[in-house]
Amino acid sequence: MLGTASAMPVPDRNPSAQALCVHGRYFLVDCGEGAQRSMVRFGVPLQRLDTVFISHIHGDHVYGLDGLLSTLAMGGRLAPLDIYGPRNLGPMLKFFLSYNEWIGYELRFHPLEMKAPEVILETKSLEVLALPLKHGVDTFGFIFREKEPQWNVEKEAIEKYGLTLTEIGTLKRGEDVLREDGSCIPNAEVAYKPFAPRSYAFISDTAPFPEEAAWLQGVDVLYHETTFLAEFEEQAAKRLHTTTLQAAQLALDAGVKKLVIGHYSSRTTDASLYEAECRTLFPESFAASDGDVYEI
Amino acid sequence: MLGTASAMPVPDRNPSAQALCVHGRYFLVDCGEGAQRSMVRFGVPLQRLDTVFISHIHGDHVYGLDGLLSTLAMGGRLAPLDIYGPRNLGPMLKFFLSYNEWIGYELRFHPLEMKAPEVILETKSLEVLALPLKHGVDTFGFIFREKEPQWNVEKEAIEKYGLTLTEIGTLKRGEDVLREDGSCIPNAEVAYKPFAPRSYAFISDTAPFPEEAAWLQGVDVLYHETTFLAEFEEQAAKRLHTTTLQAAQLALDAGVKKLVIGHYSSRTTDASLYEAECRTLFPESFAASDGDVYEI
Numbered sequence: 001m002l003g004t005a006s007a008m009p010v011p012d013r014n015p016s017a018q019a020l021c022v023h024g025r026y027f028l029v030d031c032g033e034g035a036q037r038s039m040v041r042f043g044v045p046l047q048r049l050d051t052v053f054i055s056h057i058h059g060d061h062v063y064g065l066d067g068l069l070s071t072l073a074m075g076g077r078l079a080p081l082d083i084y085g086p087r088n089l090g091p092m093l094k095f096f097l098s099y100n101e102w103i104g105y106e107l108r109f110h111p112l113e114m115k116a117p118e119v120i121l122e123t124k125s126l127e128v129l130a131l132p133l134k135h136g137v138d139t140f141g142f143i144f145r146e147k148e149p150q151w152n153v154e155k156e157a158i159e160k161y162g163l164t165l166t167e168i169g170t171l172k173r174g175e176d177v178l179r180e181d182g183s184c185i186p187n188a189e190v191a192y193k194p195f196a197p198r199s200y201a202f203i204s205d206t207a208p209f210p211e212e213a214a215w216l217q218g219v220d221v222l223y224h225e226t227t228f229l230a231e232f233e234e235q236a237a238k239r240l241h242t243t244t245l246q247a248a249q250l251a252l253d254a255g256v257k258k259l260v261i262g263h264y265s266s267r268t269t270d271a272s273l274y275e276a277e278c279r280t281l282f283p284e285s286f287a288a289s290d291g292d293v294y295e296i
Numbered sequence: 297m298l299g300t301a302s303a304m305p306v307p308d309r310n311p312s313a314q315a316l317c318v319h320g321r322y323f324l325v326d327c328g329e330g331a332q333r334s335m336v337r338f339g340v341p342l343q344r345l346d347t348v349f350i351s352h353i354h355g356d357h358v359y360g361l362d363g364l365l366s367t368l369a370m371g372g373r374l375a376p377l378d379i380y381g382p383r384n385l386g387p388m389l390k391f392f393l394s395y396n397e398w399i400g401y402e403l404r405f406h407p408l409e410m411k412a413p414e415v416i417l418e419t420k421s422l423e424v425l426a427l428p429l430k431h432g433v434d435t436f437g438f439i440f441r442e443k444e445p446q447w448n449v450e451k452e453a454i455e456k457y458g459l460t461l462t463e464i465g466t467l468k469r470g471e472d473v474l475r476e477d478g479s480c481i482p483n484a485e486v487a488y489k490p491f492a493p494r495s496y497a498f499i500s501d502t503a504p505f506p507e508e509a510a511w512l513q514g515v516d517v518l519y520h521e522t523t524f525l526a527e528f529e530e531q532a533a534k535r536l537h538t539t540t541l542q543a544a545q546l547a548l549d550a551g552v553k554k555l556v557i558g559h560y561s562s563r564t565t566d567a568s569l570y571e572a573e574c575r576t577l578f579p580e581s582f583a584a585s586d587g588d589v590y591e592i
Contacts, residue, residue, distance in 0.1 A: 009332045040307055063362050063366075070303070088395070
């Protein structure tokens with residue numbers, strides 16, 4: 001959690017930014033002012049940054065980007081950097097490059113404009129979906145889903161059955177081994193999944209909307225903005241944000257395992273108040289603070 | 297001192313920014329990323345900000361400006377904001393306004409392009425000079441000088457001599473009072489200066505240059521970048537920065553009363569090392585850290 005504040009500056013929190021590490025790859029999700037300093041402060045390796053996802057171009061989600069992009073260049077980055085974000089982020093990147101011609105790596109911008117969740121990035125072990133939110137300007141959430149892993153074969157079984165490489169390949173695909181002598185080595189006996197696929201959703205900023213629970217169904221950890229305490233529901237609606245109780249109800253409806261909240265209004269920065277309200281509906285709620293680490 | 301780091305992000309310092317309070321007016325000098333949060337953190341009243349001075353458009357001196365300008369608007373600012381900086385800051389402000397049409401106050405940009413110190417702003421009690429530095433891109437330093445204050449008249453004297461308003465006015469202009477009866481009330485006896493004019497110079501970033509000591513002659517407090525320790529003189533020259541010993545020598549040559557240093561390389565962030573080197577030549581050297589307050 002690199003930044004858990006909303007737009008107005010507060011002493012102890014940066015504006016919105018998160019780093020997500022998946023199988024050794026580092027993703028940055030939103031990049032509010034000061035995100036690069038938070039990365040350094042909290043031990044996220046700046047120079048190993050893989051891909052950037054920007055939810056929308058409100059300053060508290062994007063004004064740290066110019067500084068980060070400069071720092072990567074000063075650090076000697078040569079690898080292209082992929083940036084996903086709404087279409088109106090494009091001119092900001094173009095303007096940045098217009099007065100930073102010295103940048104030594106390629107910025108690859110991928111504009112988002114879907115009306116429902118869509119896979120925007122796929123790696124060997126992961127897929128990333130973007131989904132439209134409801135926030136006045138074009139805004140997107142992101143879901144990171146591990147793919148079903150390959151089967152692993154137990155070491156003891158390799159020795160016990162004298163498995164050949166071909167047979168191990170068969171087991172890794174989830175099939176049984178049928179030998180010429182008619183014997184069968186069942187996949188279920190000797191193979192196992194190293195992990196159950198995990199998922200993380202990043203939802204900021206948005207008013208609640210009808211499809212939200214269905215789109216986020218069953219994610220392991222849901223990060224959701226709760227800009228306002230429940231008593232400010234009217235103000236939340238007006239500004240297209242979500243209250244604590246609305247986020248907790250969503251977590252219930254979507255059947256998520258854990259709810260992590262942030263983006264607190266500068267009016268009330270004591271995160272424990274937000275957490276307490278969420279827990280009245282959804283006990284597995286956790287109020288994020290800068291520097292917190294969640295393992296999924 | 298809102299930020300005392302140089303360009304590469306470090307955990308405990310923001311990049312360059314300072315707030316200067318003169319007779320209740322707040323000036324911001326440079327606006328590196330995170331400056332607005334430092335202002336809140338260290339008790340500088342954001343909404344009373346008077347004027348902004350930007351030395352040059354390297355990111356560590358200006359990337360906090362967009363966020364600050366947005367925050368002022370969100371806070372309801374209506375008063376125009378004057379921004380002084382090099383000509384190439386203009387397109388950045390224009391671009392910012394192009395996607396922030398909702399900003400409710402006027403930005404008044406004053407491009408700088410002098411070749412020698414020039415008064416750029418004058419108030420009843422203060423004049424601000426800008427001077428060109430030597431740093432690859434157009435870069436300017438700033439000198440803030442209090443004007444000679446009016447004479448004050450001692451309260452006891454008003455009673456003792458039964459001074460009229462006209463006579464007090466005469467004394468405030470520094471003249472003696474000559475009465476019709478031929479008697480004289482000497483200014484020197486009943487009037488005094490409430491303070492000796494003070495001055496502050498902000499010099500960042502620059503390589504040393506020949507006119508520097510003359511242009512900074514006699515300022516009370518000189519802030520000067522010392523990006524590098526003395527052993528890195530070659531690197532400092534290459535990157536158009538100043539070392540500790542060069543800044544201390546300048547402080548001697550310019551006859552300043554106090555030297556405050558900052559903008560430390562991320563290679564060595566222990567400010568006490570920079571301070572110790574400066575003090576070998578100029579004992580009244582002080583290494584600034586974020587949150588430090590200097591009274592002049």
